[in-house]
Amino acid sequence: MFDQLIAYLDSVRARDPAPRSRWEILLYPGVWALGFHRLAHWLFDGELYFLARFVNHLSRWLTAIDIHPGAKIGRNLFIDHGFTVIGETAEIGDNVTIYQCVTLGGTNPTNGVGGKRHPTLKDNVIIGSGAQIIGPIVVGERARVGANAVVTDDVPEGATMIGLKARSTLVPAETWLREFIPYGTPCDEPCEQGNGGVERVEALERELAELRAEVAALKEERQVPARSRKTGAAS
Known part of the structure; x- marks a missing residue:
């Protein structure tokens, strides 16, 4: 026993x-x-x-x-x-x-x-x-x-x-x-030791900043042809 x-x-x-x-x-x-x-x-x-x-x-x-x-x-x-x-x-x-x-x-x-x-x-x-x-x-x-x-x-x-x-x-x-x-409840990623979680958040923030920059660039590219057409119409 x-x-x-x-x-x-x-x-x-x-x-x-x-x-x-x-x-x-x-x-x-x-x-x-x-x-x-x-x-x-x-x-x-x-x-x-x-x-x-x-x-x-x-x-x-x-x-x-x-x-x-x-x-x-x-x-x-x-x-x-x-x-x-x-x-x-x-x-x-x-x-x-x-x-x-x-x-x-x-x-x-x-x-x-x-x-x-x-x-x-x-x-x-x-x-x-x-x-x-x-x-x-x-x-x-x-x-x-x-x-x-x-x-x-x-x-x-x-x-x-x-x-x-x-x-x-x-x-x-x-x-x-x-x-x-x-x-x-399994996690998508293994539990990280030390500052691993902070590093992961920082990496995601950098990725988000890059995506925002790409979106801004695409918007700018779309606006340039629109401005050209307006200028040509005015001429």
């Missing part, structure tokens, strides 16, 4: 550069929420529903993360920050990363029968902050859902979903093969 805990903390550290030690990770609300959920889910499976809900209520009060006791969660789930909701019939695979303010929500069945109504996240999925995954859909393995996306349809394996309503966007193979993409 101790080895499993160490492996879990190391899996979190591999996805988050902030903690300096495993001890810091033990203070993460997502770690506590997952621990409470393991107990609540055990009680839920034993049909001790009130006790399971009590543990869930205590966990939500302490961590600001609401995981229904009935949700099925695999190994190494990392919930980075709080304010996340995971519904009763949600299923989460291994090594899934969920950022803050995410909802794995359910649909309201018209026949009044609960059934499967929350999403299934396959292994190695990353859900960006503010994303809303709604209904009994499947998010394929290694898929990424960008920040604030709203997903209501199945997501293919390896796809990256963005927007409202979310649409799939193709990413370069070298990006897709990366082990981990923070917030599930």
Whole structure:
């Protein structure tokens, strides 16, 4: 059990550069929420529903993360920050990363029968902050859902979903093969170190100035023939 805990903390550290030690990770609300959920889910499976809900209520009060006791969660789930909701019939695979303010929500069945109504996240999925995954859909393995996306349809394996309503966007193979993409949102360009961002802005400003000069030159060329025609007409 101790080895499993160490492996879990190391899996979190591999996805988050902030903690300096495993001890810091033990203070993460997502770690506590997952621990409470393991107990609540055990009680839920034993049909001790009130006790399971009590543990869930205590966990939500302490961590600001609401995981229904009935949700099925695999190994190494990392919930980075709080304010996340995971519904009763949600299923989460291994090594899934969920950022803050995410909802794995359910649909309201018209026949009044609960059934499967929350999403299934396959292994190695990353859900960006503010994303809303709604209904009994499947998010394929290694898929990424960008920040604030709203997903209501199945997501293919390896796809990256963005927007409202979310649409799939193709990413370069070298990006897709990366082990981990923070917030599930690949950038068009790699993050630049030091003053790289400033240099990029300066380069864009120079390019903009050149384009403005070209436009001004084209306007001047168009105005010269017009002046010549006016002069000839006056003669």
